[in-house]
Amino acid sequence: MSEPLLQVDGITKRFGGLTAVDDVGFSLEPGTITALIGPNGAGKSTLFHCVSGFIRPDGGTVRFNGRGVSRRSAHGRAQLGMVRTFQIPTAFNRLTVFENVELAARDQPADRLVGALVPGLGRLRRSAIRTRTNDLLETFGLADKADDLAGELSGGQRKLLEFARVLMTEPQLLLLDEPLAGVNPALGERLFAHVNRLRSDHGMTFLFVEHDIRTVMDHSDRVLVMAQGALIADGDPETVRRDPAVVEAYLGGGE
Amino acid sequence: MELLAEIGPWGAVATVAGIYAIFAMGLQVQVGHGGVDNFGQVAFFLIGAYASTILVEQHGMGLVAGTLAGMAIAMVAAVIVALPTLRLRGDFLAITTLAFGEILRNVAVNERGLTKGSAGIDAFTFRIDIVRELRRSLRDQDILVDRLAPLLILTWVLVLVVALVTWLLLRTPWGRVLRAVREDDAAVRALGKNAFAYRAQAMALGAAWAALAGTLYAWNQVHFSPSGFEPIVTFAGFVIIIAAGLGTIWGTVLMAILIQGVLIEGSRYWLDTGLPNAQEASLRYMVVGLALMLIVRFRPQGLFGSRAEMAAADE
Numbered sequence: 019m020s021e022p023l024l025q026v027d028g029i030t031k032r033f034g035g036l037t038a039v040d041d042v043g044f045s046l047e048p049g050t051i052t053a054l055i056g057p058n059g060a061g062k063s064t065l066f067h068c069v070s071g072f073i074r075p076d077g078g079t080v081r082f083n084g085r086g087v088s089r090r091s092a093h094g095r096a097q098l099g100m101v102r103t104f105q106i107p108t109a110f111n112r113l114t115v116f117e118n119v120e121l122a123a124r125d126q127p128a129d130r131l132v133g134a135l136v137p138g139l140g141r142l143r144r145s146a147i148r149t150r151t152n153d154l155l156e157t158f159g160l161a162d163k164a165d166d167l168a169g170e171l172s173g174g175q176r177k178l179l180e181f182a183r184v185l186m187t188e189p190q191l192l193l194l195d196e197p198l199a200g201v202n203p204a205l206g207e208r209l210f211a212h213v214n215r216l217r218s219d220h221g222m223t224f225l226f227v228e229h230d231i232r233t234v235m236d237h238s239d240r241v242l243v244m245a246q247g248a249l250i251a252d253g254d255p256e257t258v259r260r261d262p263a264v265v266e267a268y269l270g271g272g273e
Numbered sequence: 274m275e276l277l278a279e280i281g282p283w284g285a286v287a288t289v290a291g292i293y294a295i296f297a298m299g300l301q302v303q304v305g306h307g308g309v310d311n312f313g314q315v316a317f318f319l320i321g322a323y324a325s326t327i328l329v330e331q332h333g334m335g336l337v338a339g340t341l342a343g344m345a346i347a348m349v350a351a352v353i354v355a356l357p358t359l360r361l362r363g364d365f366l367a368i369t370t371l372a373f374g375e376i377l378r379n380v381a382v383n384e385r386g387l388t389k390g391s392a393g394i395d396a397f398t399f400r401i402d403i404v405r406e407l408r409r410s411l412r413d414q415d416i417l418v419d420r421l422a423p424l425l426i427l428t429w430v431l432v433l434v435v436a437l438v439t440w441l442l443l444r445t446p447w448g449r450v451l452r453a454v455r456e457d458d459a460a461v462r463a464l465g466k467n468a469f470a471y472r473a474q475a476m477a478l479g480a481a482w483a484a485l486a487g488t489l490y491a492w493n494q495v496h497f498s499p500s501g502f503e504p505i506v507t508f509a510g511f512v513i514i515i516a517a518g519l520g521t522i523w524g525t526v527l528m529a530i531l532i533q534g535v536l537i538e539g540s541r542y543w544l545d546t547g548l549p550n551a552q553e554a555s556l557r558y559m560v561v562g563l564a565l566m567l568i569v570r571f572r573p574q575g576l577f578g579s580r581a582e583m584a585a586a587d588e
Contacts, residue, residue, distance in 0.1 A: 072459065096465030108460035110453040112582045121449045122464045129466070131474045134447035144446070169585025187464055 021084050023048045023191055023223050024100070029068050029078035031061075038064040039075070040247035046191070049217055051224045053234035053255075056244035057268060062227045063105070063195065065244065069225075070102040070193055071095045082191070097124070101189035105196045107176040111169030118168045118179055119154055122186035123147040154182040158212075174205045181209065185216070192216075194226035198233055210237045231259060231268065243267065280419040282542050288421065290534030291428035292489045294526045295435050296506070297513040299482030304511070305519040306443055307475030308455030310363050313354070313370030315506040316377045317347040317480035321487025322497060323381060323388055326396040336399060340488045347484035348477040355473040374504060381499040393498030396491040399424070428489050432526060435482055440522045442478075451475055452520075456586075509533060512561060516568050518578020528576065536561055 022045035031039040039061045046052055056062050068075040071092035079088045080095075087095050096102070110118050126147065127133035127140035155161045158178040163171065168179060177197070184192060192213075198206045216222040228234050234241055234255065241258040243251040245267035251258050258264055296318060303309045325343035328334040334342065358369045381388045388394055404423050411418055442448055454461050454468045461468040491497055509532070514521075517528035535543075540557050548556065568575065574583035 070463070072462075091462070091467070092459075093462045093465050093467050096463055101465070102463050104460065104463070108457045108463075110456035110460070111585045112456060113449065113452055117449055118453075121446065121453055124465060126446050129446035129450050131447050131478075134442055134445035140446075167581060167585035170581075183464070 022046055023083060024069070024225070025079075025081040026069060027079050027081075029065060029075045029080070031064050031068055031073065031075045037247050039068060041078070042244070042247075042249050043078070044242055044249065044252065046223055046225060048190075048223050049221045050240060051213060051217060051238050052226075052240045052242060053238035054225060054227045054242045054244065055229065055231055055234055058229065059246075060244040060267075061247040062244050066102070066193060066195055066227055070100070072102075096187065096189075099188070099190035100193065101184045101187050101191070102193035103180050103184055103195055103197065105199055107173070107180040109168035109171065109176045109179055111167065113168055114165055115160055115168050115171065115179060116151060116155065116164040119182050119186050120147055120151045122183045123150070124187055150186065154185055158182045173200055174202065177201055177205065177209070181212065189222065191223045191225065194224065196227050196229070198228060206233075213237070231264070235259065280422055280425065283539065284419060284421050284425050286534050286538040286542070287530075288425045288428050288489075288493055289538045290530045291425070291432045292486045292493065293509065293513065293533035294432045294529035295428075295482050295489070296486035297510045297517075297525050297529055298435050298439050298522070299479035299486070300507075300510045301479075301514050301517075301520065301522065301525050302439060302443070302482070303475050303479035305514055305521070306448065306451050306455060307472050307479075309359065309472050309475055309479075310367045311370045311476065311479065312367040312504070312507055312511075313372070313374035314479065314483050314510055315502050315504060316354075316370075316374040317351060317483035318487040318490065318506060319374075319377050319381060319499075319502040320347040320350055320480075321484025322396075322491040322502075323394070323487075324484070325488040326394055326491045326497075327387065329398050330394070330396060336403070340485065343488050344481040344484040347480040347487075351476040351480035352473055355476045359469060359472050359476070371504060371507075374502070374507060378499050378502045381502065388499070391498055391500070393496050395496050397495050399492040400495055424489070424493055428493075431485065431489070435485065436522055436526055439478075439482070443522070447471075509537070512565050514575075516565060516575055518575025520582070521575065521577040524575065524577025532561060532564075536564070 024046040026045065027043040029039055029042045030037065042065055054062050054065070064073070067073040068078070069080055071087070071090060071094070079086060081087065082095065082098055082100050085098070087098065121129065126143060133139050152161070155164055158181060160175065160178060160182065163175065168176070171179060197209055201209065213224055217224065238255060241253065241255050242249060243258060243264050250263045250267060251261045296314070299317070300311065300314050303311045321343040324346045325339040328342050329336055329339035354370065354373055358366055361369060382391055404420055407423055408418055408420065450461065450466055451471045454471045458468045490501070494501070513528045513532050514525055516532060517524035537557055541553065546553055546556065574580045
């Protein structure tokens, strides 16, 4: 295969005496859907934060598209096309649903202060962004909510809104932090239908975190398993499910 | 012909109200739109007043250049304050900025070579060069104007300019991202936008408006000292923006007139309590406090704010 889209090497993060992530490395090929699972406290979220740039690891490197991004800020990484979501879906409550999606677009000259001072700058781009915003709201069934404040949405609608919003940034790699948390099964299926469609239509790559091994079986090509800060298994869902180390980690007793 | 020949005490009140409208507009950008709880806004007011006065009176700079320099210095100071503090959470940020304001006021008290300390400093160039000359030339054409009228008019022209610029700027995609930062800083960063830069820019813009207000304050006072820059100035600004509704622009202008103008500055002309001055001054603040409590209790979104937004924020 050619160069991986994401290459993570030797990520280590300590909080005081606790090593939350211990020398973890993996790589993701373009167009794949990978699940990162593990019991509570395994270090999944910490690893996720290190990869997305929200916390700085004590060691290790992250490369995206053949480019070292370890020194880049979280927003700098997102600009390159690796964009994350949050466990608890974030909405900009006092902005409208439309604005929530619209503002996420990249290359908006007037979303910088200097650009905003020039009247009429980026007008063409703005109309293209509006069209795309409408398309995304349509796709995610939020079109009739466009003018509502995002704070008025239900939990499930927020999840969809967050999804529409990150897609507005035109990411290559989507990092989904527990996309199924607090989501009813029907909505979960809908979300993963979108994931599959985006992969087949746009070649997008996905990495998502989940607790429960069963939920990821049908939705991923590959599963990474963490326990106590270390990567203990890596393979296709069926192989991982039978892996004795994984079974032990999940049933406890891995002391 | 007479043109504002005798504007009386209400003219002076209206000037102060206008100065506070500009001052509060800066807070509205920072607090209302950026979610930056800046409790040290008076520091930038002080910088505007002192920097422009020192540059104009002691270094012979023009009035316009001095004013702009004061605003520029305040903006630089805002960014410097922002660097270590903007990563702090709400209340820590509030305490730190409050301290910054107090530090600057104490510097103004003690750095006598620059500020003449508690004795205060004169800013008479506007009164002499502009007002006196203007009145003289108008008198030659038989037009009489009050000596306070030029600053009153200038202040209110600037109120409208500042409000309009702020309103237009906050309507742009930049303003939209700024409000998104207020709602959720991490989510904005995850979208590839530098949330910190937006908050720092909001601080700088708000500081520029405070500095402009500070310069107008200096011209209005003619003589001023560090005692004019107590934290109460910042809090008066907060009362205005909360009573008006966080985020409102034109409501802020109206509330500056009502609170700073009618209630605080103006009440001595319409309210005759028969109390000694000091007690009456305290009574004024009690009335303002009570008014604020009533507003927060019965209209938490402020007089001009949106109830729907207020409700959505709590989700």
